[in-house]
Amino acid sequence: MMKIAIGALIIHKVRSLLTILGIVIGVAAVILLVSIGNGLTSIVNEQFEELGTDLIFVMPGKIKFGDAAGREGGPPGTSNNKLTPRTGIEIQKRIPSIIATVPVATTFASVSYKGEDRVTPILGTTSNYAIIRKSPTSFGTFFDASADNGAKKVAIMGQTVLDDLSITHDPTGEKIKIAGQTFRIAGVLEAKGSALGNDQDDLIIIPMSTYERTFDVDKVNYMYVKTSDPEHLASTVTAIKDVLLKTHLKAEDFSVVDPKELLNTASTILGSITAALGGIAAISLVVGGIGIANIMLVSVTERTKEIGLRKAVGATYRHILSQFLAEAIFLSLTGGLVGVLIGTGLSLLLRQFVNTDITWWSIGISFGVSLLVGVTSGMGPAIKAARKDPIDALRYE
Amino acid sequence: MLIATDNISKSYTVGGSSIDVLNDISLTIDKGEFVAIMGQSGSGKSTLMYILGLLISPTSGTYLLNGDDVSTLPGDTRAHLRNGKIGFVFQSFHLLPGVSVIDNVKLPLLYSKQNGPSEQAYAKELLEKVGLSDRLHHKPNQLSGGQQQRVAIARALINKPDVLFADEPTGNLDSKTGAEIMDIFDTLNKEGKTIIMVTHEKSIARHAKRIIHIQDGRVV
Numbered sequence: 001m002m003k004i005a006i007g008a009l010i011i012h013k014v015r016s017l018l019t020i021l022g023i024v025i026g027v028a029a030v031i032l033l034v035s036i037g038n039g040l041t042s043i044v045n046e047q048f049e050e051l052g053t054d055l056i057f058v059m060p061g062k063i064k065f066g067d068a069a070g071r072e073g074g075p076p077g078t079s080n081n082k083l084t085p086r087t088g089i090e091i092q093k094r095i096p097s098i099i100a101t102v103p104v105a106t107t108f109a110s111v112s113y114k115g116e117d118r119v120t121p122i123l124g125t126t127s128n129y130a131i132i133r134k135s136p137t138s139f140g141t142f143f144d145a146s147a148d149n150g151a152k153k154v155a156i157m158g159q160t161v162l163d164d165l166s167i168t169h170d171p172t173g174e175k176i177k178i179a180g181q182t183f184r185i186a187g188v189l190e191a192k193g194s195a196l197g198n199d200q201d202d203l204i205i206i207p208m209s210t211y212e213r214t215f216d217v218d219k220v221n222y223m224y225v226k227t228s229d230p231e232h233l234a235s236t237v238t239a240i241k242d243v244l245l246k247t248h249l250k251a252e253d254f255s256v257v258d259p260k261e262l263l264n265t266a267s268t269i270l271g272s273i274t275a276a277l278g279g280i281a282a283i284s285l286v287v288g289g290i291g292i293a294n295i296m297l298v299s300v301t302e303r304t305k306e307i308g309l310r311k312a313v314g315a316t317y318r319h320i321l322s323q324f325l326a327e328a329i330f331l332s333l334t335g336g337l338v339g340v341l342i343g344t345g346l347s348l349l350l351r352q353f354v355n356t357d358i359t360w361w362s363i364g365i366s367f368g369v370s371l372l373v374g375v376t377s378g379m380g381p382a383i384k385a386a387r388k389d390p391i392d393a394l395r396y397e
Numbered sequence: 398m399l400i401a402t403d404n405i406s407k408s409y410t411v412g413g414s415s416i417d418v419l420n421d422i423s424l425t426i427d428k429g430e431f432v433a434i435m436g437q438s439g440s441g442k443s444t445l446m447y448i449l450g451l452l453i454s455p456t457s458g459t460y461l462l463n464g465d466d467v468s469t470l471p472g473d474t475r476a477h478l479r480n481g482k483i484g485f486v487f488q489s490f491h492l493l494p495g496v497s498v499i500d501n502v503k504l505p506l507l508y509s510k511q512n513g514p515s516e517q518a519y520a521k522e523l524l525e526k527v528g529l530s531d532r533l534h535h536k537p538n539q540l541s542g543g544q545q546q547r548v549a550i551a552r553a554l555i556n557k558p559d560v561l562f563a564d565e566p567t568g569n570l571d572s573k574t575g576a577e578i579m580d581i582f583d584t585l586n587k588e589g590k591t592i593i594m595v596t597h598e599k600s601i602a603r604h605a606k607r608i609i610h611i612q613d614g615r616v617v
Binding site: 010 | 505
């Protein structure tokens with residue numbers, strides 16, 4: 001039956017190709033857009049996985065999640081920010097399950113090395129940062145607690161900064177000027193690459209105490225809090241809030257965020273985006289199906305005589321039904337197959353620019369839907385063909 | 398007796414009123430006969446052929462084919478009988494465009510699920526018989542009208558039918574080509590094939606051994 005169907009379709013090559021194109025575009029679009037959506041989601045998931053499940057964020061200002069997501073109050077670093085490194089010390093002192101608090105403050109400063117000048121993001125933090133953010137060094141070592149305590153002028157360089165300053169050798173032990181003051185390069189971070197368009201290697205890390213003196217600020221942009229009890233993050237979050245309120249902060253001055261909560265919010269948003277992208281693409285699949293139904297109706301009318309002749313020589317209702325259904329299914333399956341190839345091909349090509357993640361379910365669903373579209377759009381015309389009276393069909397001019 | 402009809406009638410309902418196309422047709426046709434059904438346009442001769450050819454069922458009356466009552470069979474049963482026992486040759490050939498001559502001839506085999514090497518050989522034999530053994534893989538649009546009708550005859554014979562129906566088989570052909578086609582029918586009849594032909598041309602009807610005249614839906 002498939003052989004007859006293919007034969008009939010080859011007679012109208014251009015028409016068949018154009019009909020297939022509708023399905024090709026639909027299937028390819030579903031796979032491509034879903035792979036982009038999933039790529040975004042997996043990047044976000046990786047970022048959170050790297051942070052681990054035993055971390056809690058403390059940030060200035062009130063951040064809301066859920067329906068009205070967004071930040072109330074001022075951005076970090078403004079006068080509303082009342083978080084200082086001392087806040088972290090208070091938290092660690094009062095809650096036994098807290099292993100470490102790591103304040104992070106960021107700013108931009110001019111950096112010069114052997115006549116090369118650059119403006120570079122400077123990050124002030126404590127030695128525990130290396131453990132929490134998993135920041136191994138390619139040269140030298142991350143500074144230790146003594147650098148924190150002694151406000152030593154040591155700097156850990158990101159790879160991008162080295163590149164910008166044309167440093168190709170191991171610079172450990174050499175001098176560099178940051179905001180006019182001389183620092184000793186203690187180490188170079190292993191390159192992490194960029195995530196979501198953000199270069200993670202474009203920074204210089206210095207001890208928090210040194211940062212406070214150099215830039216004359218005592219505010220932190222955010223704080224990591226590491227707990228030994230990841231099973232009870234929610235109660236730890238409540239305990240941290242209590243400590244902050246007791247240390248004369250107001251409820252709207254800060255946010256204590258469980259990363260799971262952040263991840264859930266991000267996943268929900270990205271999931272909706274992926275579904276919306278897939279849904280929009282699925283519309284073109286439906287349009288493709290309408291194209292098949294349309295062309296099959298034309299074909300049935302055009303081939304009235306053929307149907308009459310086939311019936312005259314002994315074709316039954318089922319013979320004619322299955323012939324036209326086979327044509328519709330062949331069109332949609334071919335379209336589905338080509339669509340899968342083009343969709344995955346484009347996703348792989350696009351991988352050079354954005355992270356795409358091809359999922360088997362999107363291939364399966366779009367292929368299945370294209371088959372379903374073929375059956376449903378072909379059924380009407382096929383029934384119309386099978387019901388034709390052989391005499392009327394033979395007499396049709 | 399191959400065909401026997403007893404008072405078969407056919408009427409159509411058009412716009413609420415009933416139109417009688419055939420009235421009380423009783424006739425018998427024996428195996429091996431060559432019968433022409435003659436009549437004017439609108440006389441009902443084609444309708445009679447469609448009933449005898451099991452394309453449609455009579456409104457009333459009895460039709461026995463090979464002694465079996467086939468008057469009121471469901472569509473699919475009639476399709477199976479058409480496939481195995483009846484061959485059709487139409488005025489406008491009705492070949493499938495874009496399909497080779499040999500595959501056109503083998504089309505009825507598709508619906509009887511017999512398509513082996515012996516059927517392939519028989520299709521070639523039939524095409525040789527109608528003088529087209531050098532055209533097996535041509536497409537219908539590469540053939541003349543007479544050649545197309547020869548393909549149609551070969552197709553009608555592929556399942557070795559009991560009876561061959563021809564509906565104005567020379568109607569679309571010039572007289573010389575028409576005569577060649579009629580020669581083929583004469584030969585087939587001589588070999589014992591039962592042929593029932595519908596025509597309005599006396600010169601064509603003359604090839605038949607018996608002529609049944611139809612006028613206003615009745616045998617006259």
